[in-house]
Amino acid sequence: xxxxxxxxxxxxxxxxxxxxxxxxxxxxxxxxxxxxxxxxxxxxxxxxxxxxxxxxxxxxxxxxxxxxxxxxxxxxxxxxxxxxxxxxxxxxxxxxxxxxxxxxxxxxxxxxxxxxxxxxxxxxxxxxxxxxxxxxxxxxxxxxxxxxxxxxxxxxxxxxxxxxxxxxxxxxxxxxxxxxxxxxxxxxxxxxxxxxxxxxxxxxxxxxxxxxxxxxxxxxxxxxxxxxxxxxxxxxxx
Amino acid sequence: xxxxxxxxxxxxxxxxxxxxxxxxxxxxxxxxxxxxxxxxxxxxxxxxxxxxxxxxxxxxxxxxxxxxxxxxxxxxxxxxxxxxxxxxxxxxxxxxxxxxxxxxxxxxxxxxxxxxxxxxxxxxxxxxxxxxxxxxxxxxxxxxxxxxxxxxxxxxxxxxxxxxxxxxxxxxxxxxxxxxxxxxxxxxxxxxxxxxxxxxxxxxxxxxxxxxxxxxxxxxxxxxxxxxxxxxxxxxxxxxxxxxxxxxxxxxxxxxxxxxxxxxxxxxxxxxxxxxxxxxxxxxxxxxxxxxxxxxxxxxxxxxxxxxxxxxxxxxxxxxxxxxxxxxxxxxxxxxxxxxxxxxxxxxxxxxxxxxxxxxxxxxxxxxxxxxxxxxxxxxxxxxxxxxxxxxxxxxxxxxxxxxxxxxxxx
Numbered sequence: 001x002x003x004x005x006x007x008x009x010x011x012x013x014x015x016x017x018x019x020x021x022x023x024x025x026x027x028x029x030x031x032x033x034x035x036x037x038x039x040x041x042x043x044x045x046x047x048x049x050x051x052x053x054x055x056x057x058x059x060x061x062x063x064x065x066x067x068x069x070x071x072x073x074x075x076x077x078x079x080x081x082x083x084x085x086x087x088x089x090x091x092x093x094x095x096x097x098x099x100x101x102x103x104x105x106x107x108x109x110x111x112x113x114x115x116x117x118x119x120x121x122x123x124x125x126x127x128x129x130x131x132x133x134x135x136x137x138x139x140x141x142x143x144x145x146x147x148x149x150x151x152x153x154x155x156x157x158x159x160x161x162x163x164x165x166x167x168x169x170x171x172x173x174x175x176x177x178x179x180x181x182x183x184x185x186x187x188x189x190x191x192x193x194x195x196x197x198x199x200x201x202x203x204x205x206x207x208x209x210x211x212x213x214x215x216x217x218x219x220x221x222x223x224x225x226x227x228x229x230x231x232x233x234x235x236x237x238x
Numbered sequence: 239x240x241x242x243x244x245x246x247x248x249x250x251x252x253x254x255x256x257x258x259x260x261x262x263x264x265x266x267x268x269x270x271x272x273x274x275x276x277x278x279x280x281x282x283x284x285x286x287x288x289x290x291x292x293x294x295x296x297x298x299x300x301x302x303x304x305x306x307x308x309x310x311x312x313x314x315x316x317x318x319x320x321x322x323x324x325x326x327x328x329x330x331x332x333x334x335x336x337x338x339x340x341x342x343x344x345x346x347x348x349x350x351x352x353x354x355x356x357x358x359x360x361x362x363x364x365x366x367x368x369x370x371x372x373x374x375x376x377x378x379x380x381x382x383x384x385x386x387x388x389x390x391x392x393x394x395x396x397x398x399x400x401x402x403x404x405x406x407x408x409x410x411x412x413x414x415x416x417x418x419x420x421x422x423x424x425x426x427x428x429x430x431x432x433x434x435x436x437x438x439x440x441x442x443x444x445x446x447x448x449x450x451x452x453x454x455x456x457x458x459x460x461x462x463x464x465x466x467x468x469x470x471x472x473x474x475x476x477x478x479x480x481x482x483x484x485x486x487x488x489x490x491x492x493x494x495x496x497x498x499x500x501x502x503x504x505x506x507x508x509x510x511x512x513x514x515x516x517x518x519x520x521x522x523x524x525x526x527x528x529x530x531x532x533x534x535x536x537x538x539x540x541x542x543x544x545x546x547x548x549x550x551x552x553x554x555x556x557x558x559x560x561x562x563x564x565x566x567x568x569x570x571x572x573x574x575x576x577x578x579x580x581x582x583x584x585x586x587x588x589x590x591x592x593x594x595x596x597x598x599x600x601x602x603x604x605x606x607x608x609x610x611x612x613x614x615x616x617x618x619x620x621x622x623x624x625x626x627x628x629x630x631x632x633x634x635x636x637x638x639x640x641x642x643x644x645x646x647x648x649x
Contacts (some may be wrong), residue, residue, distance in 0.1 A: 054642050057542070059542055059641045059642045060640075060642050079547075080546060081540070083544050083545065083546050083547070084546070086408075086542065086543065086546065087543065087544025087545070088544070090544075092542055092543060094539070094542075094645065098535070098536075098539040098645065100241070100536055100539065100540070101536070102241055102242060102244035102247075102248055104246050107241075111543065112543055112544065115543065115544055115545050115549065140352065159543075185436040219459070225539075
């Protein structure tokens with residue numbers, strides 16, 4: 001694993017404001033993610049996990065603090081430039097799968113490549129390869145509503161990694177899955193992490209998944225309260 | 239494109255309703271154009287064949303009092319020039335003379351057309367519209383009158399009419415002339431006022447043997463008023479060749495009423511159609527607004543994955559384009575099919591009171607329809623344009639979505 005940081009935050013603050021109420025979600029988060037890390041962000045509901053992932057993914061803007069992705073300061077980017085950065089450098093896996101219902105599994109997987117302007121033949125080949133790796137190539141021509149939740153989430157993972165982004169951000173990817181499927185999904189993500197040196201950061205509150213990560217960041221009330229590198233686990237797996 | 243198509247297919251019922259809403263204005267527009275073109279052509283043909291020709295050569299100068307045209311004493315010299323002018327398909331000599339027609343105690347002011355029957359018969363429909371008796375023969379002393387005049391004067395075939403012609407340059411001439419034929423005019427005004435006699439008889443009534451008032455000509459390759467530029471070219475050529483003292487007038491100058499069609503009737507129809515198109519556009523707008531609202535979450539995901547705002551706008555506009563293209567295509571084809579079907583049967587014959595109304599309005603009681611390929615394409619494209627314009631608002635709304643907010647949207 002490289003110690004080269006992919007993503008870094010400095011005193012990251014996010015406060016949600018309504019007319020009369022200010023709700024702090026993050027209260028000064030300093031985090032550095034290195035290339036190839038397989039990191040979980042854990043914490044109870046309302047601890048700021050999803051908010052952190054949204055900010056890191058450029059889907060939302062912080063109230064204060066900075067985020068750097070491969071040295072690029074996200075707050076300096078326009079909305080369009082941020083879209084382009086997400087497309088080129090970040091893969092997303094969402095809790096509710098969020099596949100595009102009118103596209104087949106293969107088309108959903110290749111969608112990000114299409115947005116990037118990759119030629120049809122190449123994007124199909126790359127999408128098929130990753131679907132094969134995740135064991136769902138047989139569903140390539142099915143529409144999402146014809147496959148199970150676990151399979152849909154695998155497709156979402158395939159979509160997130162197919163374009164080989166700098167980092168994959170997964171927000172509670174197993175929240176809607178049973179425990180067996182959840183573990184299988186995390187193992188698949190771990191496999192992609194080790195085979196492709198893909199950097200993963202996923203939010204979860206499922207304690208059973210945490211012994212599979214190389215690093216565990218625990219959030220409470222918008223602050224990092226623990227940051228553990230699971231070297232032992234990695235060594236044991238090796 | 240495929241994605242847009244599938245989105246539309248996913249909401250089939252709504253898409254079909256939208257296609258229908260787009261189809262209707264285009265269908266009606268094509269029918270309207272068919273009827274307008276057909277009526278425009280009918281008006282044009284009635285005017286040029288019964289009255290004006292495509293163009294006329296007349297003596298220059300104001301009309302003398304009484305409405306008579308100045309006399310041309312040597313029409314043969316002008317005919318020789320006309321015969322050597324390219325683009326002339328047909329020409330004849332005519333002498334038009336205001337006159338009074340009487341039968342016993344009944345009289346009516348009329349316009350005599352002194353014609354060469356063999357020549358005028360090639361273009362004038364009167365020969366084919368004879369309801370009683372026969373048409374004129376060259377040199378024959380006889381008159382062909384409209385049904386309306388026949389009724390006013392209580393004159394039938396075989397009766398003698400007293401025709402009193404008057405020309406300011408020559409004075410008055412009169413003759414007893416038998417009615418040889420009664421024609422059915424497409425326009426009752428025409429049937430009441432226009433009679434035809436042999437040119438020689440008209441020259442007698444005008445008291446100027448060998449004279450005429452106009453050379454009437456048709457240009458080659460003219461199928462309708464839309465071919466007016468061909469007539470304009472011939473007019474220009476003739477103006478360059480004719481000696482001074484003569485003028486060339488085209489059908490628009492000879493029958494200014496034809497312009498009414500272009501300046502009044504067509505704009506009213508355009509306004510009428512604009513309302514239909516706007517309604518069609520509003521349905522497209524409504525459909526796409528609903529679609530964008532329903533797919534807020536999906537659009538949020540697309541934006542989160544890195545799609546540009548332009549791309550998202552294009553997704554929505556592509557759906558509008560497809561809806562409009564399918565609707566406009568079907569509408570145009572249905573319209574063209576109906577126009578073709580109507581014309582293959584010789585036009586739609588108007589029933590009862592509509593037929594009478596058409597005749598009163600100076601039109602044939604048969605609805606002729608005609609539509610060109612370019613009109614079909616323009617009609618369809620106009621609807622596509624309106625739909626895209628209408629889709630602009632929901633497309634902008636979709637593109638302006640914030641990914642996180644959009645993904646929280648509950649269907």
